[in-house]
Amino acid sequence: MLSVIRGGRVVDPTAGRDAVGDLWIEDGRVVAPPGREPDRVVDAAGCVVMAGGVEVHSHIAGGNVVTSRLLLPDLYVSEAAPEGHPFAHAGGAAAWIGATYARMGYTTAVEPAMPPTHALATQLELADIPLLDRGALTVMGNDDHLLQLLRERQGAAAVRDLVALNVATSRGLGVKCINAGGASAFKDGALKLSLDEEIPCYGLTTRAIMGALLDAVEEIGVPHPLHVHCNNLGLPGADDSFAATLDAAEGRRIHFAHAQFYAYGADEGGGFRSAAERIARCIADNPNATLDIGQVVFGQTVTVSLDILRQFAGRKGAKPKKWAINAGDAEGGGVVPFLYRPRGPTSSLQWAIGLEIMLLSTDPERTILTTDHPNGGPFTQYPRIIHLLMDREERAREIATLPAVVGERSGLPGIEREYTLSEIAQLTRSGPARLLGLTDRGHLRPGARADVAVYRDDPDRTAMFTAAKLVLKDGTPIVEDGEVVEWRAGRTLSLAVEADTGMARRTDAYLTDRFGAGLDSFAVPDAAFEGPAFEAVACRA
Amino acid sequence: MPAWVKGDATDADTAIAAAAALLAAARAPVIAGLSAEVAAIRAAYDLAGRIGASVDTAGAAGTYAELGALSRAGALTTTPAETVGRADAVLVVGETPWRDPLLKRLAGTKPVRGRAAAADRTLLALGGAASGAALACPADQGLPQALALLRAHVRGHLAGASAVADLAARLAAGRYVALLYDPAELGAPGVEMLQGLAIDLNDATRAFALALSGPGQDRAVVPVSAWTTGQAPRVGFGRRVPEHDPWRFDAARQAESGEADAALWLASVPVAAPGWLARVPSVALLGEPAADAAQVVIQVGRPGRDLGGVLWHEARAALTYRPASGPADLPSAASVLARLGERLAASRSVPAC
Ligand SMILES: [Zn+2]
Numbered sequence: 048m049l050s051v052i053r054g055g056r057v058v059d060p061t062a063g064r065d066a067v068g069d070l071w072i073e074d075g076r077v078v079a080p081p082g083r084e085p086d087r088v089v090d091a092a093g094c095v096v097m098a099g100g101v102e103v104h105s106h107i108a109g110g111n112v113v114t115s116r117l118l119l120p121d122l123y124v125s126e127a128a129p130e131g132h133p134f135a136h137a138g139g140a141a142a143w144i145g146a147t148y149a150r151m152g153y154t155t156a157v158e159p160a161m162p163p164t165h166a167l168a169t170q171l172e173l174a175d176i177p178l179l180d181r182g183a184l185t186v187m188g189n190d191d192h193l194l195q196l197l198r199e200r201q202g203a204a205a206v207r208d209l210v211a212l213n214v215a216t217s218r219g220l221g222v223k224c225i226n227a228g229g230a231s232a233f234k235d236g237a238l239k240l241s242l243d244e245e246i247p248c249y250g251l252t253t254r255a256i257m258g259a260l261l262d263a264v265e266e267i268g269v270p271h272p273l274h275v276h277c278n279n280l281g282l283p284g285a286d287d288s289f290a291a292t293l294d295a296a297e298g299r300r301i302h303f304a305h306a307q308f309y310a311y312g313a314d315e316g317g318g319f320r321s322a323a324e325r326i327a328r329c330i331a332d333n334p335n336a337t338l339d340i341g342q343v344v345f346g347q348t349v350t351v352s353l354d355i356l357r358q359f360a361g362r363k364g365a366k367p368k369k370w371a372i373n374a375g376d377a378e379g380g381g382v383v384p385f386l387y388r389p390r391g392p393t394s395s396l397q398w399a400i401g402l403e404i405m406l407l408s409t410d411p412e413r414t415i416l417t418t419d420h421p422n423g424g425p426f427t428q429y430p431r432i433i434h435l436l437m438d439r440e441e442r443a444r445e446i447a448t449l450p451a452v453v454g455e456r457s458g459l460p461g462i463e464r465e466y467t468l469s470e471i472a473q474l475t476r477s478g479p480a481r482l483l484g485l486t487d488r489g490h491l492r493p494g495a496r497a498d499v500a501v502y503r504d505d506p507d508r509t510a511m512f513t514a515a516k517l518v519l520k521d522g523t524p525i526v527e528d529g530e531v532v533e534w535r536a537g538r539t540l541s542l543a544v545e546a547d548t549g550m551a552r553r554t555d556a557y558l559t560d561r562f563g564a565g566l567d568s569f570a571v572p573d574a575a576f577e578g579p580a581f582e583a584v585a586c587r588a
Numbered sequence: 589m590p591a592w593v594k595g596d597a598t599d600a601d602t603a604i605a606a607a608a609a610l611l612a613a614a615r616a617p618v619i620a621g622l623s624a625e626v627a628a629i630r631a632a633y634d635l636a637g638r639i640g641a642s643v644d645t646a647g648a649a650g651t652y653a654e655l656g657a658l659s660r661a662g663a664l665t666t667t668p669a670e671t672v673g674r675a676d677a678v679l680v681v682g683e684t685p686w687r688d689p690l691l692k693r694l695a696g697t698k699p700v701r702g703r704a705a706a707a708d709r710t711l712l713a714l715g716g717a718a719s720g721a722a723l724a725c726p727a728d729q730g731l732p733q734a735l736a737l738l739r740a741h742v743r744g745h746l747a748g749a750s751a752v753a754d755l756a757a758r759l760a761a762g763r764y765v766a767l768l769y770d771p772a773e774l775g776a777p778g779v780e781m782l783q784g785l786a787i788d789l790n791d792a793t794r795a796f797a798l799a800l801s802g803p804g805q806d807r808a809v810v811p812v813s814a815w816t817t818g819q820a821p822r823v824g825f826g827r828r829v830p831e832h833d834p835w836r837f838d839a840a841r842q843a844e845s846g847e848a849d850a851a852l853w854l855a856s857v858p859v860a861a862p863g864w865l866a867r868v869p870s871v872a873l874l875g876e877p878a879a880d881a882a883q884v885v886i887q888v889g890r891p892g893r894d895l896g897g898v899l900w901h902e903a904r905a906a907l908t909y910r911p912a913s914g915p916a917d918l919p920s921a922a923s924v925l926a927r928l929g930e931r932l933a934a935s936r937s938v939p940a941c
């Protein structure tokens with residue numbers, strides 16, 4: 048079927064396109080104007096047409112997310128189910144996540160923290176998120192098997208093979224390291240860890256582990272650069288950790304997760320001040336580096352992280368006063384409820400710093416919008432954040448309600464910049480798609496997957512981006528006037544990577560000894576899923 | 589497909605029609621057991637959501653001792669493999685864990701990872717029959733009280749020479765301590781006290797709770813329920829919103845009080861059926877069939893034997909896929925639940941709010 052979305056303002060920064068025009072779609076793909084009459088016409092007059100949104104870092108599945116629901120049963124509100132899906136309005140549930148993203152015009156979302164030990168559970172949960180294409184990053188950097196290889200200096204090829212085996216077995220889309228060595232150090236009594244501190248029992252450092260993973264990712268040809276969660280998240284002086292980690296990458300491709308939580312310069316008077324300028328300059332000067340924000344929004348949330356060293360240290364700030372840490376295999380996991388106090392001095396400064404990083408960015412395509420859901424706040428706040436980026440007066444109104452510390456310790460109030468729609472598309476579409484190496488999405492050039500969001504152009508950007516007028520997934524309407532109209536299933540994107548059979552044998556023996564169950568028990572077979580769930584993504588040539 | 593209606597062998601279609609009729613006539617059906625592979629657990633929630641049933645599990649006593657303590661106070665936990673690999677001190681709380689195969693493994697090995705590697709492992713006992721324990725403390729006043737006393741010693745609130753004081757000192761001297769227990773035996777107040785003990789110990793060392801899994805597949809149900817409904821297993825859909833209520837949706841209570849007027853018991857992984865099942869019109873989907881287990885009994889494939897399926901793996905502490913071990917001509921529980929759902933959708937309108 049040939050369709051045309053007619054007369055909308057088509058915004059595609061990858062094609063330098065921002066003008067009223069038509070978008071042609073056939074067989075689930077964007078096509079050039081074919082010179083034929085369309086079978087279907089969508090009137091998009093007064094609307095903005097963008098590629099579907101792409102999420103690179105949102106905790107939407109896995110053991111921590113499950114625990115957060117059990118620890119805080121009342122965090123989300125459930126409403127009566129709509130027609131067609133019994134759980135779509137169950138607050139915080141997989142179906143709710145898919146529906147809520149889709150209503151905002153997002154069509155792809157990546158869970159950034161899949162431990163190989165729990166790959167099957169995470170993948171089953173992801174597969175139950177409807178409407179979106181999904182993916183997950185395989186977490187490495189604390190497991191004894193990898194640390195043993197490194198301690199014994201078994202060489203880069205062995206590390207590459209072990210990483211490839213873990214990605215292949217867990218069916219990940221990329222690789223993430225989370226405070227590399229930190230969880231292991233925590234189990235051996237450590238309370239903090241920096242880049243060059245020795246990790247007990249292994250004689251290794253974060254620098255050594257991360258460096259080995261950076262190389263392995265390049266050797267394998269993973270399209271997504273190593274996704275790095277640095278040491279010392281959230282502490283005054285964390286900007287030093289960020290800068291040192293960037294230096295340690297030595298020009299290799301690297302993605303920094305939730306940079307806002309590292310943009311805290313130690314203040315002489317105690318506490319922290321914005322290091323947004325420093326972080327923005329780091330990224331501007333290093334074309335192989337990218338970041339996502341981890342923007343803070345005010346209100347109750349829950350922090351979920353495999354950085355159990357950090358979560359243990361943060362337990363005393365839990366609000367309400369309960370938390371769950373699992374010092375399990377490899378990273379384990381940690382869940383600590385948190386309240387970003389409305390108009391509180393600390394939370395206000397955190398809020399300002401995230402916006403400041405985005406507004407100081409010289410390259411929005413390498414500056415990805417996230418709230419590190421739910422760590423900085425829920426992803427449902429993206430429309431409001433976009434509003435603040437696009438509207439200086441709206442920003443000033445909000446700043447006026449906040450304590451003076453925002454102006455004293457951040458540069459936000461002095462920033463005049465207003466994001467354009469093209470820049471928003473870079474922040475939420477083309478940037479994240481390029482970062483994940485997904486060439487078929489994030490843009491509207493011919494050949495693109497027809498994942499398209501149509502929004503009513505509205506100066507109230509919050510309203511505009513909360514409920515899209517129309518969302519297409521692979522050319523099929525899934526949302527109309529902000530409501531889901533078809534409950535179709537997307538696919539989970541996983542990297543097509545070959546595992547070395549020698550490493551598979553060695554790993555099987557290692558795992559059998561440790562778990563009494565071998566590599567088979569870590570598998571994510573198609574047979575575990577109802578119908579086809581996966582789609583292969585090729586490695587870099 | 590072996591099936592029985594009122595004890596008489598019959599064919600699949602007749603049994604499914606009888607099961608659908610039984611559920612369609614109910615005002616407040618319960619779907620219970622859920623001792624099954626993930627595909628069947630998902631199908632059970634889907635059916636419950638569509639017909640307005642409530643859900644309960646075979647191992648709910650232990651599961652809710654855990655979940656109650658978690659939602660009130662949080663948790664500090666580890667896994668069996670980490671305990672075997674790292675723990676130099678294991679406190680066995682109560683009687684049940686001594687009968688668990690993990691105990692034998694712990695007794696016969698030393699830690700191999702982390703700062704306690706190669707050290708001897710000490711087994712300690714609180715309130716259990718402890719032939720292998722280096723030190724055993726009784727719990728004459730009950731386990732929660734014994735844990736409270738132990739905790740008071742660990743915190744320094746109580747002192748003086750006693751077996752409990754020795755135990756507290758042993759725990760504080762451990763470098764990686766595991767607190768092993770059966771939540772059904774310990775109960776929610778005991779689990780909460782044990783978690784408090786773990787939290788206190790972590791001020792100076794590392795200590796984590798390790799709960800044994802109970803009967804059935806509750807450890808698989810909990811995550812599936814959480815991602816499907818946003819809530820823990822005991823959820824009711826009578827008002828089309830998933831409502832979590834551990835008391836209201838206790839299937840035994842509902843059956844005994846007469847609130848529930850039909851039940852579907854799901855046990856493709858065999859587990860003892862509860863007595864209350866005989867008190868309500870019932871359907872049973874069983875991996876190990878018994879013709880008189882319910883009014884309508886349908887034999888379904890047993891995961892990991894007759895068909896492939898995702899199950900809780902105790903040693904891995906994870907969901908894992910178990911392929912079929914041989915061919916079997918039995919339907920999956922998920923497919924039977926889906927057929928029931930289709931029949932009920934045709935015969936029953938959505939319940940009123
Ligand atoms: Zn994160």
